[in-house]
Amino acid sequence: MEAWRQMLACPVCLELFTPPILILPCAHNFCKQCLEKIMLHQNCHHVNGFFHCPLCRKVIYLRGRGIVNLLRNSLVESILEKFKSDREKICTQEKRQLSQICEEHGENMNLMCLTDDEPICAICKLFGKHEDHSVAKVSEAYSARKKAFIKKLHLVHKKSEDARKETEMLINELTAGATDTKVMIDTVGMGLLKGIRYRMAELQSKLHHDYSTKLEKLQVIANEAEVSGQLYQQMETLLEQHENSVQFLQEEKQFKEKVEKLLERKALYQDPSKHKISMQEYFEELIRGMNIKDYLSTECEEKLSSTTDIPETRQLECPAFVFSDESPDHHFCKEVLQQFEKSNDIKQGNFESAVPLHCSTNANMSISENSAFTDLLAG
Known part of the structure; x- marks a missing residue:
């Protein structure tokens, strides 16, 4: 693996290639970002410029297209991807193997200490702190524990599903209850409002009729009062402007009958409660x-x-x-x-x-x- 790593390392950064990988006419490969740094260092800023290969010093001409003119090495990129995948698998396998090694004695842990409930190696049982503890084979403990674990896994899953279904059902019931209650409030509330408005309309109609009736009666009284006022003015004129006693006596006789009728008539406004709302x-x-x-x-x-x-x-x-x-x-x-x-x-x-x-x-x-x-x- 080390040999492969050296072959897939960039000559400039000395790390694994970072795609895209560009290949020069001289067959040397570089990371694109490393090659850009080299061109910058060699003052190659023009699309028609040139620079020297860092390995063989061969002159590389860009020919009017700049770095875009250089080819991308897809083969090396594929090999690099495969190398990274294999290296990751090897690392995972090594970690798995190391996890089965006893840190104290460096031996494979092929026993299970039932007392302390942890894997141990044979030396831990024979000469270590687990000497007096009950043990079992790792394979046997693994099989039994795995079955119990699967059973608990199913129980947890069932409990989780039951809780989810119960919560969904409660949410649906809550939503339905809130919707139905809103409909009830709107329906009953509008019914109550309609009832109140109907009562208001009846009372307003009744009030209008009551007011109009009483006002008509008061206007009759007002008209009679106006007649009385006119009679008063006529009598006052006679009293102040009669020419002689004969004229006064003649006209006074005419007013006498009107005044007697007026004084004998019962005032219509004597009962004020009849004319109020x-x-x-x-x-x-x-x-x-x-x-x-x-x-x-x-x-x-x-x-x-x-x-x-x-x-x-x-x-x-x-x-x-x-x-x-x-x-x-x-x-x-x-x-x-x-x-x-x-x-x-x-x-x-x-x-x-x-x-x-x-x-x-x-x-x-x-x-x-x-x-x-x-x-x-x-x-």
């Missing part, structure tokens, strides 16, 4: 069968109890779902309702302070509010 009634109908506190997060509840500005509360359009097993908290629902009522009272107070209390103005304001509110509900 009960927010509590709609609120209770909206949350009927639900505990509103279950649908608000703790953070939302704290903000709701601390704020006095209802628009900020209305910004919480999608509160986090926090379900509980507690009974419906009526006090909390009352607080929610009071927040809306408080906002409504503030707006109403601002409205009353800003608008003079004249019947005609209130009637006009009611008509404009009716139009805006109708557009809001229709939207």
Whole structure:
């Protein structure tokens, strides 16, 4: 092997050839990378340059193609590959043989110490530390141990396969369960949302009808109040602008009957509750069968109890779902309702302070509010 190694060594680096291997016209072989170093050392940089063979000093002309013009020695490369393969096999065999040699005595380990459970040589049994130990032939121990090892190998493989199959089954069940649960959440959740939206639509329709009916009655009252206002102005004109007592008495007689009818007529606005919208009634109908506190997060509840500005509360359009097993908290629902009522009272107070209390103005304001509110509900 050493002779082969010397034959397959590069004359420049003195190591085994590193493919590609180039052959010169003088029949000498070199590693391509070694040959490039030689050309560089000899200042051969041009494709038409020349250099000297490091072994025989023969002049090698590149002839316009540079180092590409040199042939590659495929035969030597094949021999080199075969040499490396054979050398690797020999090394492996030597290592295997060395592994069977006793490091202490240099003898083949042909016995198995059953006490220490390790291979030993004959000298270790006769004169060494294993003298009093039970031994068996390596071949016999090898056969028995190999069978036991194969059996354990099958058991490990079976356990591994069972674990893999069980894990795959659990993953599939988990995925299927998650998919089915998502479908359930989407289906039931959309059903609940549709139910709530349907209830909202019913209440909005009912509210619109309730509002329109009550507004019509209030407009009738406003019209009557306007008639009363006109009568007042006519009476005031008569009182201030009559020419003589006869004229006053004649026209006063005409007003007397109208005033008596007006004073005898029962005021339609004496029962204000008939002309108001009960927010509590709609609120209770909206949350009927639900505990509103279950649908608000703790953070939302704290903000709701601390704020006095209802628009900020209305910004919480999608509160986090926090379900509980507690009974419906009526006090909390009352607080929610009071927040809306408080906002409504503030707006109403601002409205009353800003608008003079004249019947005609209130009637006009009611008509404009009716139009805006109708557009809001229709939207």
